[in-house]
Structure formats: structure tokens, C-alpha cells
Amino acid sequence: xxxxxxxxxxxxxxxxxxxxxxxxxxxxxxxxxxxxxxxxxxxxxxxxxxxxxxxxxxxxxxxxxxxxxxxxxxxxxxxxxxxxxxxxxxxxxxxxxxxxxxxxxxxxxxxxxxxxxxxxxxxxxxxxxxxxxxxxxxxxxxxxxxxxxxxxxxxxxxxxxxxxxxxxxxxxxxxxxxxxxxxxxxxxxxxxxxxxxxxxxxxxxxxxxxxxxxxxxxxxxxxxxxxxxxxxxxxxxxxxxxxxxxxxxxxxxxxxxxxxxxxxxxxxxxxxxxxxxxxxxxxxxxxxxxxxxxxxxxxxxxxxxxxxxxxxxxxxxxxxxxxxxxxxxxxxxxxxxxx
Ligand code: AQP
Numbered sequence: 001x002x003x004x005x006x007x008x009x010x011x012x013x014x015x016x017x018x019x020x021x022x023x024x025x026x027x028x029x030x031x032x033x034x035x036x037x038x039x040x041x042x043x044x045x046x047x048x049x050x051x052x053x054x055x056x057x058x059x060x061x062x063x064x065x066x067x068x069x070x071x072x073x074x075x076x077x078x079x080x081x082x083x084x085x086x087x088x089x090x091x092x093x094x095x096x097x098x099x100x101x102x103x104x105x106x107x108x109x110x111x112x113x114x115x116x117x118x119x120x121x122x123x124x125x126x127x128x129x130x131x132x133x134x135x136x137x138x139x140x141x142x143x144x145x146x147x148x149x150x151x152x153x154x155x156x157x158x159x160x161x162x163x164x165x166x167x168x169x170x171x172x173x174x175x176x177x178x179x180x181x182x183x184x185x186x187x188x189x190x191x192x193x194x195x196x197x198x199x200x201x202x203x204x205x206x207x208x209x210x211x212x213x214x215x216x217x218x219x220x221x222x223x224x225x226x227x228x229x230x231x232x233x234x235x236x237x238x239x240x241x242x243x244x245x246x247x248x249x250x251x252x253x254x255x256x257x258x259x260x261x262x263x264x265x266x267x268x269x270x271x272x273x274x275x276x277x278x279x280x281x282x283x284x285x286x287x288x289x290x291x292x293x294x295x296x297x298x299x300x301x302x303x304x305x306x307x308x309x310x311x312x313x314x315x316x317x318x319x320x321x322x323x324x325x326x327x328x329x330x331x332x333x334x335x336x337x338x339x
Contacts, residue, residue: 018050
């Protein structure tokens with residue numbers, strides 16, 4: 001059971017169970033989550049309230065939430081060191097999310113570039129869910145509930161973190177200091193992995209094209225097949241050049257993550273190799289890197305009670321922490337209490 005150390009800073013980070021986790025999630029986020037467990041009080045959440053901003057099949061979402069919790073533990077999230085819970089199990093997220101809606105403005109949410117990107121193809125406002133527009137406020141609630149000091153974010157989430165900071169400062173000024181104003185951690189170690197089908201685009205778990213991503217649970221054969229099909233270019237030279245050779249550069253990045261070598265070392269290793277052999281080598285490196293996680297996962301899915309216990313105990317502790325902040329907020333905004 002986790003006991004937080006008062007002298008350590010608090011980190012909050014979430015991952016949406018909107019699809020099975022990819023090696024983009026793994027090398028870009030989950031690996032860092034594991035690495036930061038020693039140094040910080042870590043709060044990690046499967047953010048299912050965020051996942052339903054896009055329509056989900058209920059049975060699939062339910063099964064996936066459990067399985068992806070198991071894969072996080074298999075990947076090294078240690079329930080003795082970090083909290084790992086399902087967001088909807090801690091109702092304070094939805095409650096604070098609503099309250100913060102009343103301290104946020106349409107204008108600032110309308111400026112979120114991720115919302116603009118995600119809705120660019122929509123034919124009219126009638127097909128855009130309010131939750132998708134509003135989710136940065138829920139994200140602010142997720143972070144502010146725990147008096148989070150540090151939020152590890154990719155560059156794509158920078159604007160959302162700024163919003164969380166603005167809302168915190170606004171609330172603190174309106175009343176009195178209530179929320180810690182969180183800092184972003186834009187670590188250099190988190191890789192950005194791109195799609196295998198369109199290497200100029202981020203690898204996403206909800207991509208419609210299954211060949212665009214490698215799942216942490218993919219079998220060795222699937223991994224080999226997907227890498228074989230990975231889009232490269234019409235040249236023959238293996239070198240790192242994100243702009244002109246996005247496919248090859250992405251594969252070098254993946255290899256460097258899987259083998260824990262620098263991109264320069266990876267490029268040097270393959271400078272005289274052909275694309276076909278290079279792709280196979282990347283596939284084998286990923287297969288080998290994922291094997292211990294997949295083995296552990298296979299054991300954990302059979303131990304449903306254990307995984308549930310971790311999720312429940314974490315949610316209980318998270319609720320305790322979150323409600324301390326939520327009670328303060330409710331008092332400040334003037335809600336009546338019978339206590
Ligand atoms: N391709 C990626 N490379 C590096 N990091 C990535 N992350 C996601 N994809 C990559 C990081 O994973 C964490 C959790 O992401 P999320 O589930 O909150 O949502 P996301 O960023 O929108 O991830 P996906 O896979 O693209 O999900 P969908 O398809 O559902 O939108 C974050 O820290 C993210 O940076």
C-alpha cells in the first residue's frame with residue numbers, strides 16, 4: 001500500500017483507455033512513469049472520463065480498462081510506490097471538473113488547438129460532443145485535485161497545462177491560495193513515436209489503420225508483419241533526418257528506445273544495411289523489449305482479484321487526497337455543508 005512521502009513532489013499523469021496501449025504510449029509516457037516512481041509521489045490514472053469524449057463500445061471499454069491497468073503494472077508501475085486507479089472511481093474528478101467549468105471561459109477553450117484539430121473534419125457543431133470541447137477543464141481538475149507539483153506532458157499538451165495553470169491562478173486570486181500551480185515537465189527522455197503508416201503523424205492507439213501502430217500486446221508475428229509494411233521512402237540510405245526521411249527516422253527512434261542506445265548509435269549500426277533487414281532488426285528489438293511485459297501481463301490477467309485490489313486501494317487513497325482539495329473548494333465557493 002502506497003504511503004506518500006511529504007518531502008517528495010507530486011506528479012499526476014493520465015492515460016486514456018481509448019484503445020490498447022501502443023509503443024508510442026510506452027516509450028513516450030509509461031517508461032517515464034516507471035522511472036519517476038522513486039523520486040516523486042506518483043499518481044497515475046486510467047482516465048476513462050476522458051475516453052468517453054469519443055464514443056466507446058461499453059463492453060470493450062470495460063474489458064480494456066482492466067487489461068490496460070494490468071499492462072501498466074506489467075510494465076513496471078509498482079503499486080507499492082505509485083497510485084494507479086481508474087478516474088471514474090474517484091468522483092471528485094467529475095465534481096471539481098464541473099466547478100471549474102464555472103471558472104473557465106468559452107474563449108479560452110475555443111483556442112485549444114487540439115480541439116480544433118480533432119474537430120476539423122466535423123461537418124457541423126451538431127456532431128461535436130461538448131465533452132470533447134470541455135475536456136481540458138476536466139484535465140485541469142485531474143491535476144489540481146492532488147495539489148500536483150509536476151505534470152509530465154508532451155508538447156501537444158502544453159496548451160492544456162497552461163489552461164490548468166490559468167484556472168488555478170484565477171481561483172487562487174478570486175478566493176485565497178487553494179491550488180498548487182503546477183509546472184510542466186517536458187522531459188527530453190520521452191520519445192515521440194510516429195505512425196508506421198504515416199510517419200509524419202503521431203502513432204495513436206485509436207488510429208483506424210491497425211498497421212499504423214504496434215500494441216504493447218501484439219504477438220511477435222504481428223509485430224514483424226507491421227514493421228515489414230512500415231512506410232519508408234524511395235532511397236536506400238539509413239540516416240536520421242526527421243524532415244526528409246520521416247519513416248526511417250521513426251524506425252531509428254523506435255530501435256533506440258527498444259535497445260536503449262542513442263539514435264546516433266542506432267544510425268551508425270545500420271549505415272550499411274538495407275531497409276528490409278533494418279526493419280526486421282527493429283521488429284526483433286521491439287519483440288525482445290516487450291517480451292517480459294507480455295509474460296507478466298499474461299500472469300496478471302489471471303489474477304483479476306490482485307489487479308482489482310490495486311485499483312481499489314489506489315482509488316481509496318486518491319479519493320482521500322482529492323476530497324481534501326474538493327472540500328476546500330466547496331467551502332470557498334459557498335456550498336452549504338451539514339458538517
Ligand atoms: N506516439 C506517441 N509518442 C509518444 N508519446 C505518446 N503518447 C501518446 N502517443 C504517443 C503519450 O501517451 C500518454 C497518454 O496518452 P493519452 O492516452 O492520454 O492520449 P493521447 O496522447 O491522445 O494518446 P493516443 O495514443 O494518441 O490516444 P488516442 O488515439 O485515443 O487519442 C501521453 O503522455 C501522451 O503524450
